[in-house]
Structure formats: C-alpha cells, structure tokens
Amino acid sequence: MIGQTRINPEVFCRQLVLFVAAVVLPAISLAQTVVRGPYLQTATPTSIIVKWRTDVAADSVVGYAPAGSAPATRSNAVATTEHEVTLSGLSPDTLYNYTIGTSSITLAGGDLNANGDGEHFFTTPPVAGTDKPTRVWIIGDSGTADANAAAVRDAYKGFTGARATDVWLMLGDNAYANGTDSQYQAAVFNMYPQMLRQVPVWSALGNHDAIDMIFSPPGAYPQIFSFPTAGEAGGIPSGSENYYSFNYGNIHFISLDSTIAANRTAGSSMWSWLASDLAANNQRWTIAFWHHPHYSKGSHDSDAEIALIEMRENALPLLESHGVDLVLAGHSHSFERSVLIDGHYGDSISLTPAMVLNGGDGRESGDGAYIKPGPAGTPNEGAVHAIVGSSGKTEAGGSLNHPVMAESMLTLGSMVLDVSGSRLDAVFLDSSGTIRDEFTIIKSPPKVVNIDIDPWSESNEIFPASSRLIPVGILGMSTAAGDSMDFDVTEINPASLRLGIGKAPINAGPWFFDADEDSQGDAVYGFNTADSGIFCGDTEVSVVGETFAGDEFVGSDAINTSDCVDEGCHP
Numbered sequence: 001m002i003g004q005t006r007i008n009p010e011v012f013c014r015q016l017v018l019f020v021a022a023v024v025l026p027a028i029s030l031a032q033t034v035v036r037g038p039y040l041q042t043a044t045p046t047s048i049i050v051k052w053r054t055d056v057a058a059d060s061v062v063g064y065a066p067a068g069s070a071p072a073t074r075s076n077a078v079a080t081t082e083h084e085v086t087l088s089g090l091s092p093d094t095l096y097n098y099t100i101g102t103s104s105i106t107l108a109g110g111d112l113n114a115n116g117d118g119e120h121f122f123t124t125p126p127v128a129g130t131d132k133p134t135r136v137w138i139i140g141d142s143g144t145a146d147a148n149a150a151a152v153r154d155a156y157k158g159f160t161g162a163r164a165t166d167v168w169l170m171l172g173d174n175a176y177a178n179g180t181d182s183q184y185q186a187a188v189f190n191m192y193p194q195m196l197r198q199v200p201v202w203s204a205l206g207n208h209d210a211i212d213m214i215f216s217p218p219g220a221y222p223q224i225f226s227f228p229t230a231g232e233a234g235g236i237p238s239g240s241e242n243y244y245s246f247n248y249g250n251i252h253f254i255s256l257d258s259t260i261a262a263n264r265t266a267g268s269s270m271w272s273w274l275a276s277d278l279a280a281n282n283q284r285w286t287i288a289f290w291h292h293p294h295y296s297k298g299s300h301d302s303d304a305e306i307a308l309i310e311m312r313e314n315a316l317p318l319l320e321s322h323g324v325d326l327v328l329a330g331h332s333h334s335f336e337r338s339v340l341i342d343g344h345y346g347d348s349i350s351l352t353p354a355m356v357l358n359g360g361d362g363r364e365s366g367d368g369a370y371i372k373p374g375p376a377g378t379p380n381e382g383a384v385h386a387i388v389g390s391s392g393k394t395e396a397g398g399s400l401n402h403p404v405m406a407e408s409m410l411t412l413g414s415m416v417l418d419v420s421g422s423r424l425d426a427v428f429l430d431s432s433g434t435i436r437d438e439f440t441i442i443k444s445p446p447k448v449v450n451i452d453i454d455p456w457s458e459s460n461e462i463f464p465a466s467s468r469l470i471p472v473g474i475l476g477m478s479t480a481a482g483d484s485m486d487f488d489v490t491e492i493n494p495a496s497l498r499l500g501i502g503k504a505p506i507n508a509g510p511w512f513f514d515a516d517e518d519s520q521g522d523a524v525y526g527f528n529t530a531d532s533g534i535f536c537g538d539t540e541v542s543v544v545g546e547t548f549a550g551d552e553f554v555g556s557d558a559i560n561t562s563d564c565v566d567e568g569c570h571p
C-alpha cells in the first residue's frame, strides 16, 4: 500500500537508542557550569583578558559590546576548562558589556543586544597620560576566607556605593595558608565574585602565595593571574609576572616581588628593570606596591627581617630618585601609615629630622596636605608609605611605634585612593565602614596655557580638508588672564603633546610662527580629526603636554560651529 508505513517495534527501539547516544548524551555532557569567575586581567586602554573556569572542557567565546552597539565576539577553539580570551581593538575609557560561553551556549552575561545582564561589564582604562578621576581599592593579606575579609569587603562596598572601582590592588597573601587553587577559590573567587567580573585585579606576590609555587610548581598563583610581562599595559617589559608595571590614566603602578629572595637581593634583574622602568615613566603619579613592609613595627619588624630590610635598601633609593609618591605593602597584620619622608634606608633608630620632609598628619583639616612642589618625577620630594596588612585579620605582637608612622593601629580594614589631577586623597576604611585615617598629597598643578583650535576656517587654508588635519596652536606668552605659561613654545617636548583624549599629533611639526599676531611666537601642531573625537559645534578640546624640562601644561579651547562653516563639519 502506497503511503502507509508500519512501525517495526524492534527497529524503533534500536533507532531510539542510537538517537539518545548520538544526540542526547553529548548535549548532557556539554551542559557546562561556570565554577570560577569570570574575572578580568591586564586591562589596557585597548585590550583586556577575560578568564573563567568550567566543570567540563569546551571551547571559549566572549561576546562584548559597548552599550547600544552591535556585539563582537572573540573565541578560542581549543577545548579547556581553564578559559582565557584576550579582547583587543577596544576603545579607551569605554564601558563594555560582555558574555562568556561556548560556540553553542552563553553561560553568563545575558543578552548583549539588550545591554547584557547589568553584572558582566568592564570599563577600559583611559589612554595613558589622560587625567581621569580614579578610584583605587587596596587590600592586603586578605586571604582568610572568613567573616573578617567579608566585613572589610562589605565596608568598602558600602563606602564606594555607585562609584565604580577603577583599579584594584592585592598586596599578597591573598589565599591562606598555602596559596593553593582551592584556597584561592575560597578566599578570592568566592569572596569577591562581583568585583572580579567588573574590575581587573592586580597583585603582588606574598609569601603564602609562594608556598604552592614551591611545593606544586608552577603553583596556583601564576596560573590564576595573567599580568603584563611585555610592557603591554605601559612601562618597560619586565619579562616576569612576579614584577611588572602598568599605567592607569596619569598613574604609573609598579608591582615588585619581595618574596623570592633572588629577585629582591641587590644586583638582581628586578632592580635593573625597575631602574629602566622608572627612567621611562612620565606619568604624574607613581605608586609602588609589594608584600613585605619596609617600615613596620607590626606583627613583623622591619629592623629585624631580611626581606623587609632588602626592600627598603634596594627599592626605595631607586623609587625616591624618580619621585615615587606612595609605597604600599602588607604582611604585618595591622595598618601603619607614614608622614612624608625621604632617604630613610636604615633601621628605625637611624631616622633623622632631615629625612622627615613633612611630619604633619597630611590632612587638609589638620596639619595640611603633603605638598610636592616640583613637576612629576622630581627626585626626593618625599613619599608616603602605608602598610595595609589587615584586610583579612589583625595580629598583635608588634609595638606599632615605628617612628616614620603618622598612624599605627591594629584594625581590620582596607585603603581607598582617589586620584584626580594634581591631588591624591587616601583613606583607611575599617571593617565597619568608618574612616580611621586620611591624608592628601598635592603635586604642582600643570601650568595653564592659551591654545587656539580653528579647524579649516579661512585663516587655516593651509590645512585643506582632505588632509584631515586639525591645527592646534599653543600661543606663546599671552597676556590673557589665566595664562601662567612662563616658557617659550620652543621648549615644548613634541613627544609629550596629547589632545585631552590622548591623541598625539600626527605631523612631525610643529610650525613655529605668530599665529595670533601678537608679536609672540606660537607653535602649531596638526592632529588627525578622523579618530580624534573632535566635532564641530562648541566642542571643548583640551591639550596636555610637558616642556623638555618636565613642566606640565594644559590648555583648552572651544570649537565653535562658526569655525566649521567654510569646509562643512567634519566627522
């Protein structure tokens, strides 16, 4: 009979078994669960690393998109449980929503076409050298995986509220007692899941982190973290994840290894790298961090222990000769914070009055902020040293009376920095959310210069629209109000010049001539409009730079709609 089919029960059963084996079982085995992360590493203005762990091996796919934009994806076809995907080609200072998953399923992050799930996002750092108000959260010796660490975390969460954290530092001993993978799961991944998926975390190597590296090489620490070794986040390539540097806006961060003896002893490659890195640094602020405290009378004594002594003797002279502003360490389970000092490399009893540049409390409401009057990088203008080793526990035993300290206390807590332009405000926040210490460092503000931006107007016909150049004139020795410029435009270092959004000039220039016809020499530079973010119509544009002598300057000008009418508005 045509069109009629009889079901043979035996054949049906055999085919059902084959169907289950071919389709259902693989689908079950592919049903992954995220058991760690996602978390973010080595953020640069244009790239970031996304890492996560699954219970079952599969390929890796990260979807990402700025709010309202079409998603892009980056994938890795190799099946693994330890997923690591580097996103590149990102825009600086931009919030991206992201998802993680496989080529067949999204595991976390929601729908990027609907701006994600509101939980999985990150903001790329601004271009190095750009001023952006920056919040930094610092925890040290946080690895107790207990209610103490949770209270410190929650106190910061309450303090910062809707203010996003830009930079997150861990000062080592992040997972007690041996820095194993399971201890990291409890003390880090289960403790800070929300922070980890939104804020890239940077760390210094602690002695407890190193135990797993010694007894189960390579150990959990280097497998969990992916730090820059090739200068990809700024600074000089270190060739090691144990010590490295990175920039965030106008801050240069340096992480040093105080734990491995071969690294911290005099003459090691870490110190030659540090010398090169500091020499190349031209950010306004320099913040260094490591684990072992070079000044402490807490649960460790910096007069008695070799790691502490070697860091003081080998790191500080280099750092101070390049104008370091703040040095952070942990290991002593207390909070200790110095006055503004310089040149103190011996035991605590060797401190002399000449080494104390400002012995006040550093508070604008008290003895006044610490002032560093020279340009960025001026040697030996003093630094503040803070030991933040009480983010997971306190430990009594020390005398807490190191003579450099303005404050010493046996108190659970964390440190918060707000760096904005020429000022750095720091607080120590205890585990109940109370501010227990605060201080401010103020550096010499940049000089204000007059600039003039005149895109393609009749007066700039030497720059045809097809060249996509926008001329920016820095006007020499103007008498206009607010012009504190006291250098000649020929003293400007062209390599330092940036539009406020971080774009360098594209011409070999400058052209020196009296652009504003006031009988004073001016310097005119060309910037590319194609990717500058400059639009016609009352756009405020700022320019930052330095003289060859290191004097910083800033100027700004508005592009008026009338400036653009001759050639029409450019992109």
Ligand SMILES: [Fe+2]
Pocket: 173, 206, 207, 208, 291, 330, 331, 332
């Ligand atoms: Fe330690």
